Amino acid sequence: MSVGEPGTKEPLSLEELEAVAGMRTGRKHTLSILVENKPGVLTRIAGLFARRGFNIDTLTVGPTDDDGISRITLTLDGALHPIDQVTKQLHKLVNVLKIRDLEPDDTVARELALFKVAADGTQRAEVLQAVEIFRGKVVDVTRKSLIVEITGTTDKIDAFEEMVRPFGMVEMMRTGEIAISRGRGET
Amino acid sequence: MRAVDAVMECLKAEGVDVVFGLPGGANLPTYDAFVDAGIRHVLVRHEAGGGHAAQGYAKATGRVGVALGTSGPGATNLITPITDAMMDSCPTVFITGQVRTELLGTDGFQEADTIGITMPIVKHSYMVQHPLEIPRAIHEAFYLARTGRPGPVLVDIPVDLSRAEIDYEPVTDVKLPGYQPTTEGNAKQIRQAAKALAAARRPVLYVGGGVVNANASEELVQLALAGRFPVTCTLMGLGAFPAPHEQWLGMLGMHGTRTANYAMDEADLICAVGARFDDRVTGKLSEFAPRAKFIHIDIDPAEISKNVPAHIPIVGDARQILAKLVVEYRATAAEAGRLDEWWQRIEEWRERYPLRYDDSAGTEIKPQRVIQALYEATGGDAVVSTDIGQHQMWAAQYFHFHGPRRWIQSGGLGTMGFGLPAAMGAKVGRPDDTVICIAGDGSVQMNAQELATCAQEGIAVKVFIVNNGYLGMVRQWQELFWDKRYSHVDMGQWPDFVKLAEAYGCTGLRFTDKTTLVDDIRAALATDGPVVVDVRVTREENVYPMIAPGQAARDMVG
Numbered sequence: 001m002s003v004g005e006p007g008t009k010e011p012l013s014l015e016e017l018e019a020v021a022g023m024r025t026g027r028k029h030t031l032s033i034l035v036e037n038k039p040g041v042l043t044r045i046a047g048l049f050a051r052r053g054f055n056i057d058t059l060t061v062g063p064t065d066d067d068g069i070s071r072i073t074l075t076l077d078g079a080l081h082p083i084d085q086v087t088k089q090l091h092k093l094v095n096v097l098k099i100r101d102l103e104p105d106d107t108v109a110r111e112l113a114l115f116k117v118a119a120d121g122t123q124r125a126e127v128l129q130a131v132e133i134f135r136g137k138v139v140d141v142t143r144k145s146l147i148v149e150i151t152g153t154t155d156k157i158d159a160f161e162e163m164v165r166p167f168g169m170v171e172m173m174r175t176g177e178i179a180i181s182r183g184r185g186e187t
Numbered sequence: 188m189r190a191v192d193a194v195m196e197c198l199k200a201e202g203v204d205v206v207f208g209l210p211g212g213a214n215l216p217t218y219d220a221f222v223d224a225g226i227r228h229v230l231v232r233h234e235a236g237g238g239h240a241a242q243g244y245a246k247a248t249g250r251v252g253v254a255l256g257t258s259g260p261g262a263t264n265l266i267t268p269i270t271d272a273m274m275d276s277c278p279t280v281f282i283t284g285q286v287r288t289e290l291l292g293t294d295g296f297q298e299a300d301t302i303g304i305t306m307p308i309v310k311h312s313y314m315v316q317h318p319l320e321i322p323r324a325i326h327e328a329f330y331l332a333r334t335g336r337p338g339p340v341l342v343d344i345p346v347d348l349s350r351a352e353i354d355y356e357p358v359t360d361v362k363l364p365g366y367q368p369t370t371e372g373n374a375k376q377i378r379q380a381a382k383a384l385a386a387a388r389r390p391v392l393y394v395g396g397g398v399v400n401a402n403a404s405e406e407l408v409q410l411a412l413a414g415r416f417p418v419t420c421t422l423m424g425l426g427a428f429p430a431p432h433e434q435w436l437g438m439l440g441m442h443g444t445r446t447a448n449y450a451m452d453e454a455d456l457i458c459a460v461g462a463r464f465d466d467r468v469t470g471k472l473s474e475f476a477p478r479a480k481f482i483h484i485d486i487d488p489a490e491i492s493k494n495v496p497a498h499i500p501i502v503g504d505a506r507q508i509l510a511k512l513v514v515e516y517r518a519t520a521a522e523a524g525r526l527d528e529w530w531q532r533i534e535e536w537r538e539r540y541p542l543r544y545d546d547s548a549g550t551e552i553k554p555q556r557v558i559q560a561l562y563e564a565t566g567g568d569a570v571v572s573t574d575i576g577q578h579q580m581w582a583a584q585y586f587h588f589h590g591p592r593r594w595i596q597s598g599g600l601g602t603m604g605f606g607l608p609a610a611m612g613a614k615v616g617r618p619d620d621t622v623i624c625i626a627g628d629g630s631v632q633m634n635a636q637e638l639a640t641c642a643q644e645g646i647a648v649k650v651f652i653v654n655n656g657y658l659g660m661v662r663q664w665q666e667l668f669w670d671k672r673y674s675h676v677d678m679g680q681w682p683d684f685v686k687l688a689e690a691y692g693c694t695g696l697r698f699t700d701k702t703t704l705v706d707d708i709r710a711a712l713a714t715d716g717p718v719v720v721d722v723r724v725t726r727e728e729n730v731y732p733m734i735a736p737g738q739a740a741r742d743m744v745g
Contacts (some may be wrong), residue, residue, distance in 0.1 A: 012382035014455055017480045019496035036365060039314060044306060049309050088489035094311045094331065097365045 025078035028057070028154075030109060030179045033063070033072040033090065034098040041095045045072065048089055050182050054081050058111075058154075058176030070095065073141075073178045100187060104180050109179035113157045114139075115148045118168030128166055134160045145170055151179075190318040190348060191216045193355040195224035197325040203253055205229060205244070205615055207237035210258025212297060213284030229644055233635035234606040238268020239597075239634065240683030242277050243612030246595045246709050247570055247622075250401060252277070252612060257284040259297030262343075263304065267602055269339045270308040274599025276400055277424060278337035279327045285348035288316075301343045310338030318351035321360050322417060330361040335368030336487040337400055368486060372503030372511065373599060380458070380482045380499045382517035384414055387456035389478075389529045391417045393439065393468075394459050396598065397461015397485060398505050399408055399591045404428070406509035407460065415523050417533055419447035421462050423598040426588035435534065437542070440468040441734050442580040444538035444665060448740035450533055451476050458482040461505045465495040465599070474739035480609050484508050489626070496519060526639045544585050549727065552701040554653050554724040558585035561623065561651065565707040569621040570613050574606035574630030576660040578653035580730045595658045604633025610648040619650070621712060628654040628721075629678055635687065641717035642692030649712055650719045652684055655726045663729045689717035697721040699707070 035041045049056055059074040076086065076094040082174060087099050102109075119127040122141065131138060131148050134156065140147035150160055154177055161172065188196075198206070198577050204620040205227040213499050221228050230239035234256040241252030252477060256265050262283040272279045288297040302314045311331050313324040321322075328340040340608055398407055404427050411434055413416050418428045419439040428641060437444030439451055457479045462468070469475040472494065483490070483497035484505055491500040501508055503705065544555045559602055561569075568585050572595035573579040579596075595613050599603035610624035633654055641681065662676040688695030694714050696719070698707050711718050731745025 010382075012379070012386050014383060014386055014480050017383065017498040019481070020492055020500055027454045039316070040302065040306070043303070047306050072431050085489065085493060088491075092487070092489055094363060 024080070024082055027078050028073050028075055028105070029078045029083050030073065030102045030104075030107065030177060031087065032102055032179060033074070033089075033096060034097040035070050035072055037068050038095055038099060042072070044095065045090065048093065048103050052086075054086050058174075058177050060176045062178070069087070073176070075177055079173045083147050098145055101179070102181060102187070107179050107181050108182060109153055109177045110151050111154050111157055111177045112175045113150045113160075114173040115150065115161070115164060116170040116172070117146050117164050118170055119143060119146045119149060123167050127164060128142045130160065130163045134163070136160065188322045188353065188354050188355050189220065189257055190344075190351050191217065191220040192224075193322050193353060194234070194325060194344075195220050195226060195255070195351070195549045196355060196357070197322050198226055198253070199331045200392050201251065201326070202253070204343045206253040206255055207231050207240040207612065208243075208255030209234050209237060209257070209261065209262045211284060213258035213346045214261070214344075214349070214504065215256060216346060217255065217282070217284065219345075221327070221509050223444075225550060231384040231640050233634065234264035235267050235604070236559075236611075236634050236637040236640065237264045238279075238281065238601070239271070239605050240278050240612030240615070240637070241606035242268060242272055242275075242605075243572060243609030244616040245278050247592055247613035249592060250278075250616070251329055252267045252279045253282070253500050254279065255282050257297065257713055258286050258346075259299045260302040261297075263297055266304065266308070268602070269305055269341065271279055271597050271600040271602050271605065273310065275396060276337045277339065278332040280325075280350050281339060282325075283341065284349070285343045285345040289347075291345065302721035305341050305699075308339070308340050310336075311628035312341040313343065314347055315344045317365045318348045318353045321348070321353070326358045327361050327363065328362070331366065333367070339411045353547050355741065359448050369488070369502045370486070370504040370507060371545070372501050372508035376499055376501045376716060377488070377508060377511050378515050379514055380501060380623070381519055383456055383480065383482060383499060384458065385519035389453055389455040390526070390669065391436075391450050391454045391457050391459050392418045393421075393451065393459045393462055394418060394424040394427050394463025395421045395460065397455035398424055398427040399461075401486070401505035401663060402459060402591070403461070403504075403509050405592045406506055406513065409513045410509055410516065412432050413516055414521065414700070416458075417450055417529075419443070419450065421465070421598070424585055425583060425595060426591040427593045428514075429589050430587040432466045436672060440465075441470070441736075442584065442732070444542060444728050445732055445743055446533060446536040448734065448743055449536050451479070452740045453532070454479045454745065456480050456482070457698075458484070460484045460509065461486070463490050469494065470734045471737055471739045475739070481668055486721045527654070532608050544728070544731075547701065550700045550702055552699065552722060552724045554655065554705060554728050555585055555652050556701055556704065557651065557722050557724060558582050560704040560708055560732055563705050565621060565623070569623050569624050570617060571625060572596070572606045572610040572613060573625045574627045575601045575603045576627045576658070577649065577655075577728070578625055578627045578659070578662055578729050581653070582658075592702055601696070603630040605630075605730070607631055607648070607650060608634050609638055610650070611646050614646050614648050622647075624650045626650055627653070627659065628684070630655060632682070637692075638688060638693050638719065639692035645716060647716050647718075650706075650717070651711075652719065652721050654684070654721050654723050655728070656680060657726060660730070662727070666727070666729070668683075668735070684719055684721035693717040693719050693722070695719050697723065699723045716745060
């Protein structure tokens with residue numbers, strides 16, 4: 001039970017103490033969560049968010065190189081929720097192995113989106129130009145519409161959406177972000 | 188052997204000497220295994236009674252309480268005790284039967300999605316999918332229930348899997364990579380806390396049920412004595428610090444003492460140990476302890492800064508941390524005289540605002556008097572459970588607890604009907620102690636069926652019903668906050684509790700005279716077997732003092 005040399009007599013003033021409050025950071029957070037691949041894990045996480053009033057913006061689930069472990073990447077708004085409280089509550093779930101709150105600057109994040117855009121003769125060229133600029137791919141075409149595949153950051157996909165919406169958006173599908181940390185270390 | 192026989196082996200390996208439960212179709216194999224298992228099984232009359240009994244057992248003994256139910260309604264009847272155990276961090280394991288696997292998802296007879304229903308209210312749960320998983324699930328359940336922040340763990344076993352033959356090998360190790368509670372407490376933070384305590388001029392130790400769970404009472408007392416710190420406890424913490432005591436301020440919160448609440452209000456440093464800043468403690472959060480800095484010691488990191496931002500957070504086991512904190516505090520050689528002014532202030536409050544009530548002129552019994560008389564009759568040497576409501580608050584105010592694990596409560600959830608089955612579980616766990624249930628006439632009816640269990644099993648609990656014929660706390664709120672427009676709170680004189688007790692095979696008594704109350708109580712306590720006493724009290728009496736909901740400690744009334 002020893003803590004090394006028991007304390008010093010150097011005084012402390014209570015005024016110096018600062019509170020460690022639940023911070024609302026005001027920015028988007030990407031949490032990368034490793035979970036045991038067991039039945040009901042996703043329900044436990046979703047249930048926790050619902051119960052505590054946390055809103056998930058996007059959520060993706062996929063396998064990892066270990067069969068027994070899945071990765072959940074979810075994004076949420078740090079303006080609405082104290083992120084430390086969210087991660088601490090998540091950590092209490094027995095099947096949650098590891099949580100990383102990814103730093104935007106040290107992270108490569110990508111999302112896949114499919115857009116079905118109305119594009120008849122007159123508009124087609126313009127739409128194709130936008131696709132070109134955003135490095136998208138046309139994956140299906142009919143006389144009246146195109147399906148465009150785009151990958152990129154959420155911001156980039158938002159920008160493309162804004163760009164083509166005026167032409168007539170029929171449908172849009174987005175996967176939600178996956179993210180990986182830069183450098184040699186594991187996410 | 189059959190998987191259910193392996194379950195029995197696991198229970199024995201976990202040191203389980205008693206379980207509370209009720210059989211049904213989906214756990215018939217389990218009950219067959221009980222015939223030869225050599226584990227005591229207490230047959231309850233309702234699964235909720237069994238669940239609360241397991242809680243009472245756990246709270247009174249510190250060991251894991253176990254309750255069983257069948258599928259469907261058996262499991263749903265356990266929902267209240269499971270939630271209760273979650274709210275109060277009570278180490279419990281619930282084992283439920285489930286329909287056979289081929290019926291799962293087909294709305295089979297007595298099928299309920301027990302795992303789904305209980306997900307938000309368990310620490311963890313196991314849906315067994317293969318008979319070989321059963322032993323490991325049981326052991327992990329016990330490990331999770333009693334370690335870290337304790338809580339309820341549920342194991343749901345489909346009936347066909349429980350009958351399967353398996354090669355049982357004892358499980359000796361539990362490995363849960365995602366579950367590694369911090370117990371030690373950061374040494375630097377502990378030292379910082381010691382320095383802060385040494386610098387404080389108006390400190391208070393604010394103690395919760397976590398200290399009881401961690402068996403940290405001795406260490407708490409050492410710290411309090413080392414620094415001459417004033418101590419207050421939450422409802423759940425009562426007994427963690429021995430009362431009465433010169434450093435004891437009484438309970439804090441909505442119906443706490445003025446002294447405790449005013450001390451929190453004026454404190455410059457509050458050291459919270461195993462407490463979670465519940466709304467019944469803080470009142471209006473923005474005006475809670477406005478001058479104070481906070482040390483927060485808790486086993487659950489998610490509690491730190493959840494409601495009130497902590498200045499010195501320390502995550503870990505209260506017992507280990509307090510032991511180190513005492514050493515570190517002594518090393519600061521803080522000068523005890525710095526608290527003289529603070530103690531003077533506290534003494535003023537104590538003198539000016541003692542707990543008080545107007546006694547009746549005649550023989551009528553005031554409810555507060557019942558508690559005082561119980562304390563006098565027992566000398567405080569008893570395990571006491573209560574239900575929820577006015578009688579509970581009076582018990583918290585007027586009974587003094589000399590040590591931990593004598594005060595059996597449903598604190599967080601506030602479950603009416605908790606008291607009797609919890610007392611039953613406590614008595615099973617501590618057969619040599621006097622176990623009293625202080626009940627409300629409303630609450631006790633919610634699990635009165637367990638009197639039959641007590642009679643059959645010879646569980647000699649002594650139930651004192653503080654009978655005012657009302658849902659008293661609701662009536663009080665209607666009186667104070669709803670212009671005395673009483674709506675459905677009058678329960679009249681039904682049932683006749685003496686006859687009810689006798690019908691269940693218990694001794695039934697009725698007390699109406701305050702002058703003989705202490706002697707009458709002594710006689711009731713000396714009566715063999717379970718005893719139910721209908722104590723008729725003043726009908727419209729209010730619990731004071733009170734911080735009205737959403738108000739600050741400063742605004743206490745009554």
